[in-house]
Amino acid sequence: MADRYQQFVNSFVGKQIAPKVGLPQPPFLKRHRPGAPVVAGPVVFGQAPGGLLAGDVGRVLALIGAETWTTEEGDLRAAVTDAGLAPKIWAPGAGGDQRFHGLVFDATGISSPAELAALHAFFQPLARRITGSGRVIVLGTTPELLEGSSRIAQRALEGFTRSFAKEIGAKGATAQLVYVAPGAGDRIESTLRFLLSAKSAFVDGQAIRISAGEKAELNWTEPLKGKVALVTGASRGIGEAIAETLARDGAHVVGLDIEPLAEDLQKVTERIGGSAITFDVTAEDAPKQLAAYLKKEHGGVDIVVHNAGITRDKLLANMKPEVWAQVISVNLEAPERITRELLDAKAINQGGRVIGVASIAGIAGNRGQTNYGASKAGVIGFVDALADEVAAQGITINAVAPGFIETKMTAAIPLGIREAGRRMSSLGQGGLPVDVAETIAWYASPGSGGVNGNTVRVCGQSLIGA
Template identity: 50%
Template sequence: MNDSYLNFVNSPFGARLARSLGLPKPEVLRRYRADQPEFDGLVAIGAGREPQLLETLASLVASIGMTSVAHESAGLWVPLATRHGLMTGRFEPADAGSHGRLNALLFDASGIADSSQLDPLHGFFHDTLRSLGKCGRIVVLGRPPEACASPRQWTAQRALEGLARSLGKEARRGITANLVYVGQGAENSSEATLRFFLSPRSAYVSGQVVRIDAGGEAAPAFDWQRPLAGRRALVTGAARGIGAAIASVLAAEGAHVIGIDIPAARDALDATMRQLNGTALAFDIAAPEAPTQIAAALDEQGVDIVVHNAGITRDKTIVKMSDAAWHGVIDVNLSAQERIDDALLAAGTLRDGGRIIGVSSIGGIAGNLGQTNYATSKAGVIGRVQSMAPQLRGRGITINAVAPGFIETQMTAKIPLTIREAGRRMNSLGQGGQPVDVAQAIAWLAHPGSAGVTGQVVRVCGQSLLGA
């Protein structure tokens, strides 16, 4: 769907008019393109007291081929970078006015154990933020507060969430800021997540907090360009919109995609799967026999990734909502997921080491007027993720969810103009997301290198002002 305001204020005349009238000017986001470098430019490194993750960052920067500069807070970085063969230098605050010089800011806060030790965060971002270019990336690394040894350390690590979310709201210009808590022993399982947050693949993900646990199984060897090669992915609601985008991205990452949609959408589903060399299955997932039919259709080859994308809306205030509207939304959006997973897990059709990813919504976090049924179902998706993650850990299966905000789809195109504009602008990036933004987040969670990420709900909402 076309965002006329975004296009206008980024035209030469529109940009001048916006500047003269003081109008907001959302940035055209840089999204991943296969014909453009995924990582390039300069990253500034900062650190707090006794940093524990600089070795992890050095390996990452060397792997993705970026050049680094060390802020004065990261005195250990230069010799460490040299050992990794990295080109590096020192960041001089006097250069802070040269916009666009930096592509990313990385801060290792893992050693901060007391609130009195938070000052280096201010020093680093005070000195570097003005040098971060359009669509730049900010990633703060810490340790999970609940695993900390003392209340003071827990307090200091928890404080990082307020910092990261505030940076996302202050930075503007298409810049995102996210926080990654790396568990003790999970350092070698963090690269896929850090790559995602530094990449244009995370263009519409900001203000998020992700935990990486040490319990995940070591990832088998894979190609970073096609990490899902040899894997089979089941995507419900795959005929069009977000579902089709998910299928396309997973296929581009190397997966064989099995797309499911209702029989009435068979033509669109066939067309989508044909383009991806995938498999089309026309099932009504809410039908009682659907779980058994799906498990049978996947046969002995099984499946490695299950994406529960299918969903419906039947909007009314609850006093006007019929029993059928309530039940239908709960059944399709939530209960069908439970039944399908039960069948696939019981039969062993979802293989050990697999991935389950649900599509929730910020409506499931914040609620929404006229959507009690929808919000209830999407909050239930979050409940499934949180409750099932410990149960599935023994089989190496992760379960996570994405919670989209305002995404430009055929459904949002039908929203009245004033409400649609509010949905677009009420986030830190000042615009709606694209279906591919949801798809890229799902591809990260499906990645073989994301075994340490489970029980998480990641909002794809441009850091919406609604909800937590």
């Protein structure tokens, strides 16, 4: 559904009126277009003393062809030069009107609260030079792996990044924090590519953890070529966008939905060259049937996206037991049972990806959705519970938590509630189904082997549950 308010305040007349009466002006976000470069403009790379990732970041910036600037001579410049870059120098206090699409800062060397001043020294002179739909990435070390002052300082990076994201959101720019475990610097390429690109348009204010994992050489144009992806609830909405995006990246998509939606599902899978199957995921024998089908017809599965979900909203005082049970069964029990059977049957191939779809309702709660909120919080628990187990098998498990996404379902919400849902975020608007799909495609990439156990919100940094 079109966002008429956004269209108006960004029109010629709206631009004259909105500032005078204090109306918010949500920007138009730049999203991915086929053939577009990863990064849409110059990138400044800075580093706190003692940083560990200069060579790894420099290598990625060189591979994506980014015009790279650094803020100093010395060790940082030498490291990125060794990685294949010829960086320009930008000095704090420099004049001119130079603007930057990306600001990347290696904060892994910060080991005390006093050293957090390095964040201010790098970002303060650059804060007004970020372009529309720009990208900010702070790189840190996973706090749980540290002790003492280092752990305190690294945890402080989250508050900084989320706050800065709220300052730059009015121009459609985003800020993210990437915690990199020691020794996992060579696993950051997939994540940096995603976060610097227009594919991450509606991901904002997130903290992502990267651990050691398998390293893959791949074709970044079709990173999923030769892979088989199962997408449940694939007939429409977010599920349809997921199926289309994974197919774009080269996967053969097996779309799954219930029998009443078989015709819609068939249209989707025919359009993308995939396969369609109908199952009731809550049926007692569904996991075994699904595992057997995937092994027989496709030799197993590489990517499993648990997108199927339902809402049955009622105040708890008015909710019947069967309404509670239905939502828990579809949204939570089915993904757990299916994943367990696929693992036990060895139906998920080496390097597999399991991806759940949670919701900010599972993080913040929502009136009239005790069943839905419980189920979606359970999806996050499902990821936490299985992360270590599947990692031992060379598999990852992660989740997305969408916020307000423009679908037929949200179009049916009363106008006042719909407008509130759109505006209560740093980006001041609803997301699109493709925003969720792009995040899932990043998880699904063979290059994301170090991304495990994460739940990333796709919500434009919603103020709900922030």
